[in-house]
Amino acid sequence: MLPEVRPHVSAPLTDQLELQLGLAPDLEASHLDVERVAGIAVVAAAHSGGYAAIGHLLGLLAALPAPTEAGERFWLELWRSSGTAYLLPANIKAEVLQSLTGEGTALARQILSAVDEMTPPQRVAAGEVIGQALAESDHLPDLKTQVIGELWLRDLELTAWRVLHADGRSDDPAGRKAFLEAWTSV
Incomplete structure (x- = not known):
């Protein structure tokens, strides 16, 4: 069972992506290369413990x-x-x-x-x-x-x-x- 994903839940992850990887919150997916996608996956995995x-x-x-x-x-x-x-x-x-x-x-x-x-x-x-x-x-x-x-x-x-x-x-x-x-x- 997973809770809904709402802005207040994903905002801390957005902040971490900006802090750790320098990704702007309004960055479009088409501007992501494999290295950045991998970085996002690593930060998201580290951040997902509370949600899980x-x-x-x-x-x-x-x-x-x-x-x-x-x-x-x-x-x-x-x-x-x-x-x-x-x-x-x-x-x-x-x-x-x-x-x-x-x-x-x-x-x-x-x-x-x-x-x-x-x-x-x-x-x-x-x-x-x-x-x-x-x-x-x-x-x-x-x-x-x-x-x-x-x-x-x-x-x-x-x-x-x-x-x-x-x-x-x-x-x-x-x-x-x-x-x-x-x-x-x-």
């Missing part, structure tokens, strides 16, 4: 029962077992919709808050609920539901971290340079 992570985050959530009457029991059990309401559909709907437009940081923060709020026993219990739902819907091989759920939770948590880490606002060359100078002077 948002898509993966949405895919993980889409694997769960839909927030409909049929999935109500699952969501209630997840709330009870995890001890947090952060993951309930009503509480993440706006963030999910925002992620579908390519802006996933709010959803990532909400997910990390939910995981952070869980105690180890709550995490195990939530993993069991999630694993049971995934085992029923995905016909996964002979894995225990607890293992499936724990893997899903770990994947969700790490993917949320990747979304935050790849957020374009932290990709500031001047800020990075200042960080490296401070770090190496220690």
Whole structure:
């Protein structure tokens, strides 16, 4: 599942292409040679981590029962077992919709808050609920539901971290340079 590509999502890539390769934003494709196309591919690949992570985050959530009457029991059990309401559909709907437009940081923060709020026993219990739902819907091989759920939770948590880490606002060359100078002077 991939979010839409909108100007606010592609603007940081445009900025990087201009900074790294000297390509003007209004450059026509007919003026590109193979070397420039290869350069664009390299910069785009390096820049795509956040976009791909948002898509993966949405895919993980889409694997769960839909927030409909049929999935109500699952969501209630997840709330009870995890001890947090952060993951309930009503509480993440706006963030999910925002992620579908390519802006996933709010959803990532909400997910990390939910995981952070869980105690180890709550995490195990939530993993069991999630694993049971995934085992029923995905016909996964002979894995225990607890293992499936724990893997899903770990994947969700790490993917949320990747979304935050790849957020374009932290990709500031001047800020990075200042960080490296401070770090190496220690």
